[in-house]
Amino acid sequence: MTAVAxxxxxxxxxxxxxxxxSVDSPYTHKVWSEGELAKIVPGGLPYPMLSDPGGRIGxxxxxxxxxxxxxxxxxxxxxxxxxxxxxEILAPAVGRNVQEMIRQVKxxxxxxxxxxxxxxxxxxxxxxxxxxxxxxxxxxxIWSPEMAF
Amino acid sequence: xxxxVGKPAPxxxxxxxxxxxxxxxxxxxxxxxxxxxxxxxxxxxxV
Numbered sequence: 514m515t516a517v518a519x520x521x522x523x524x525x526x527x528x529x530x531x532x533x534x535s536v537d538s539p540y541t542h543k544v545w546s547e548g549e550l551a552k553i554v555p556g557g558l559p560y561p562m563l564s565d566p567g568g569r570i571g572x573x574x575x576x577x578x579x580x581x582x583x584x585x586x587x588x589x590x591x592x593x594x595x596x597x598x599x600x601e602i603l604a605p606a607v608g609r610n611v612q613e614m615i616r617q618v619k620x621x622x623x624x625x626x627x628x629x630x631x632x633x634x635x636x637x638x639x640x641x642x643x644x645x646x647x648x649x650x651x652x653x654x655i656w657s658p659e660m661a662f
Numbered sequence: 663x664x665x666x667v668g669k670p671a672p673x674x675x676x677x678x679x680x681x682x683x684x685x686x687x688x689x690x691x692x693x694x695x696x697x698x699x700x701x702x703x704x705x706x707x708x709v
Binding site: 528534559590 | 665666667668669670671672673674676677678679680681682684685687689690692693694695696697698699700701702703704705706
């Protein structure tokens with residue numbers, strides 16, 4: 514959560530916003546934010562913390578754990594038209610990779626703008642592929658696995 | 663409602679805390695922007 518906050522300026526320049534969601538009430542969010550998070554992130558979190566009582570939203574996104582009554586670590590990337598473009602769900606004890614999330618925003622935005630496809634490990638500046646019948650069976654001529662790293 | 667990449671993300675509206683204030687937030691408010699929707703197991707854990 515604070516790791517995302519640390520990269521929030523970069524997300525903002527990409528035209529991305531963050532919405533954090535848990536089953537806690539807005540008042541619990543307030544206490545946590547003011548009591549602890551503000552000590553880690555000066556000024557507090559730069560994005561909203563949403564309340565999901567009973568896991569209503571979490572159920573729609575298939576991340577609600579009825580047994581424990583919590584939303585597990587799901588992350589969803591939604592495009593400017595409201596269409597889901599990427600998702601990831603991690604075990605509760607495993608934290609996320611903010612850099613990879615930012616890379617996916619960049620890749621999804623690039624695909625949306627250009628109609629091209631971004632191969633494994635793509636980052637801005639790296640080669641993208643133009644899908645076409647001529648490319649079928651010939652990706653190996655213009656792309657190789659070491660370009661992913 | 664289907665949850666699938668390439669399909670509309672499920673809409674929602676709920677209350678949220680941000681910078682000292684509590685207000686309503688809905689997914690549709692963010693059309694025109696990329697939205698990172700982050701679920702986490704609970705306050706006072708790491709996210």
